[in-house]
Amino acid sequence: MTTAANSLRLLVVDDEPDLRTLYELTLLREGYAVDSAGTVEEALAQLQAHTYSAVITDMRLPDGSGLEVLRWLELTGRTEKAVVITAFGSAENAVEALKAGAFDYLTKPVDLRQFRLVVGSALGRVQAPPVSADAAGPAPAPSASSLRLVGESTAIRAVRELIDKVGRSMAPVLVQGESGTGKELVARAIHDHGARAGQRFVAVNCGAIPENLLEAEFFGYRKGAFTGANEDREGFFQAADGGTLFLDEIGDLPLAMQSKLLRVIQERSVRPVGATGETAINVRILSATHKDLAAEVAAGRFRQDLFYRLNVIQIRVPPLRERLEDLGLISTRVLARIAQDAGVSPAPRLTPAALQTLGRYAFPGNVRELENLLHRALALAGGEWIDAGDLGLPEVVLDDNQRELGFDALAPHLPAPAPVDGLSLPEQLPSDLALYLDEVERAILLRALEQHRFNRTAAAASLGLSLRQIRYRMARLSISAGEA
DSSP states (O other), X not given: OOHHHXXXXXXXXXXXXXXXXXXXXXXXXXXXXXXXXXXXXXHHHHHHHOOOSEEEEESEETTEEHHHHHHXXXXXXXXXXXXXXXXXXXXXXXXXXXXXXXXXXXXSSOOHHHHXXXXXXXXXXXXXXXXOTTOSSOOOOOTTGGGGSOOOSHHHHHHHHHHHHHTTSXXXXXXXXXXXXXXXXXXXXXXXXXXTTTSOEEEEEGGGSOGGGHHHHHHOBOTTSSTTOOSOBOOHHHHTTTSEEEEETGGGSOHHHHHHHHHHHHHTEEOOBTOSSOEEOOOEEEEEEXXXXXXXXXXXXXXXXXXXXXXXXXXXXXXXXXXXXXXXXXXXXHHHHHHHHHTOSSOXXXXXXXXXXXXXXXXXXXXXXXXXXXXXXXHHHOSSEEOHHHHTOOXXXXXXXXXXXXXXXXXXXXXXXXXXXXXXXXXXXXXXXXXXXXXXXXXXXXXXXXXXXXXXXXXXXXXXXXXXXXXXXXXXXXXOTTOO
């Protein structure tokens, strides 16, 4: 027993005396000081009288629910980490507990090894596994990963606030956003803001692994399990044990693998290919997708129960067109980084004309596209300044009202410089450019509405617009709901 352990005081809340005694003895052997309670009322009385490092509470109690204890902790601003014990297979209770602020949950019958791991993790006492030279996945990300989420817009500030909140729990997080918005950066920042910051962060691109190798890559295999298995090898889950497993493009997993993944998340153990027994794992799951998983569930392409498990907390990463006010700061940071990598000093800067040109472009590839564009511009400029001509972007002129109402979101759909679905710029622009742009915009909106059977919400989403913006356009351009 260590002095640090003895200084940690825990509260166990369970109405079954035998189970309460079992939990108490397990924790006492780990060196913790332990108090106990059998009801919500007793638990709240103990909390009012003492401060604890963590609270372990059953969900069902004679006079209420363990969630009442969690809500009291939140309302009073207490800092105790909470671990909730739920009935076996009760996914709804587990998700509800995590949404109420629980650090983690356990299911009955409680595995005592898992019990010790979860409590230790809540208290920051879980040690990182040794890193081997051939271990799957990259080394832990630097603690400054969140600093790469550059910007001061309202949208990106909201993302950073969510990262700060969810980093302190074990709740699964689904990061949703378009390609190139920085979903992995968000996942790394969540990892870096939590108790597992010094441990493994293993990132996996689910869409890049052949289907016949998924099980072996995720769960590992034993020597002789199949042709070519010449030695035991750990999978992604074992490599991330004690840390975080980031499942990028989770929507690309086939249904058969989704079922196996769900079981691992529920049971917190994996069975390597060719093994006869299971191995307990202690991993936080973060996932990301550019797809609408709710729509994938409705279409039968994604398991609803897995979606329910992964989508406890959702963080939407805004596309670049929704935070164009951050464009200058992002560009400066990106140019500084790529100039340093290229050995160019000082880093070139954007002229006002170049920045204005960037602001008129909607960036369908988001920050990743901006980085590629600035890489090219750095090579072409060859000096201290990058001008508009070095960017290679089409010039699309928008007035302030159009930009405010999201017209810039339509830029990727405009017919310049190449034809888009039969639309193309005439060899000579009409004298009334505003009228011509209205006609182009009307054609784009009508095509999107027809494709989505005049569901305005779906059509707006496909164009990167809000419902308010598409309603405004339909009214301004006299588009009726039944127009064909």
